Amino acid sequence: MTEQGQSDIQAVSRMAQILALFGPDSPELSVSEATERLRLNRTTVHRYLTSMTAAGLLERGSRPASYIPGRLMIQLGAFAIGQRRIIQLAPAHLRELTGRTGVTSVLSLWGPSGPVVSLVEEDSAHGTLVTVRVGSQLALDTAQAIAFLAHLPDQLQVDRLLASLPLAQRTGLVERITAAREIGLSIYPANQRGISVIAAPVFADSGVCATIAAIGTDRMLPTAPDSPTAVAVRETAMALTKEMGGTRPPAPSDPSDQPND
Numbered sequence: 001m002t003e004q005g006q007s008d009i010q011a012v013s014r015m016a017q018i019l020a021l022f023g024p025d026s027p028e029l030s031v032s033e034a035t036e037r038l039r040l041n042r043t044t045v046h047r048y049l050t051s052m053t054a055a056g057l058l059e060r061g062s063r064p065a066s067y068i069p070g071r072l073m074i075q076l077g078a079f080a081i082g083q084r085r086i087i088q089l090a091p092a093h094l095r096e097l098t099g100r101t102g103v104t105s106v107l108s109l110w111g112p113s114g115p116v117v118s119l120v121e122e123d124s125a126h127g128t129l130v131t132v133r134v135g136s137q138l139a140l141d142t143a144q145a146i147a148f149l150a151h152l153p154d155q156l157q158v159d160r161l162l163a164s165l166p167l168a169q170r171t172g173l174v175e176r177i178t179a180a181r182e183i184g185l186s187i188y189p190a191n192q193r194g195i196s197v198i199a200a201p202v203f204a205d206s207g208v209c210a211t212i213a214a215i216g217t218d219r220m221l222p223t224a225p226d227s228p229t230a231v232a233v234r235e236t237a238m239a240l241t242k243e244m245g246g247t248r249p250p251a252p253s254d255p256s257d258q259p260n261d
Contacts, residue, residue, distance in 0.1 A: 074136075101229045114140055150186065
């Protein structure tokens with residue numbers, strides 16, 4: 001093998017080592033952290049991180065000199081998880097949900113730091129179409145993110161993610177997370193563009209594994225918790241949960257209902 005070939009293989013190996021550093025406990029890494037964990041020269045690590053950012057494998061993080069997985073990795077990840085069982089089961093449920101509601105249905109899975117859109121079922125029967133791209137990374141204040149955060153088993157991970165937000169926004173999200181646990185739905189009324197979302201969690205035997213959401217304009221998608229669309233989203237999530245062998249956890253009880261010692 002030529003010297004150039006050996007160098008290319010080493011470069012691929014090091015990029016793989018860098019990507020392997022990211023995970024639920026490390027959604028964002030600084031140059032110093034990557035240098036320490038890889039035990040490489042800081043200049044070398046910085047060069048790799050910069051090159052991987054230029055290639056779309058990484059993006060700049062919220063902290064100075066920090067990085068997060070890039071859009072290319074998210075898109076590739078969404079494609080790779082297409083082999084998961086839920087991706088095989090969900091399309092029929094999404095089609096049924098779209099047929100019942102007349103709006104776009106979406107399935108998202110949890111990525112490095114938030115939901116990643118993995119399946120989309122559009123309603124082509126209507127002239128107005130609201131949709132989202134497969135592979136899109138959703139922000140923490142979206143309905144599907146709230147549905148996940150309400151049920152993620154790692155509360156420390158939830159706290160770390162929320163800690164990255166401004167206090168006022170963080171307080172609002174905590175209130176929405178609590179409401180999502182209580183009613184079994186995460187509802188996002190019409191935003192500035194008039195788009196509404198209703199989302200519900202899907203559970204496997206290991207816990208929350210996905211979210212299902214209905215997305216449409218405020219006229220197409222009533223957001224009352226007892227609306228036909230909300231009922232359809234909840235029932236679809238429950239049906240998929242049953243197929244996945246999961247169980248929805250009971251809603252938290254009112255402390256006033258607890259017996260006194």
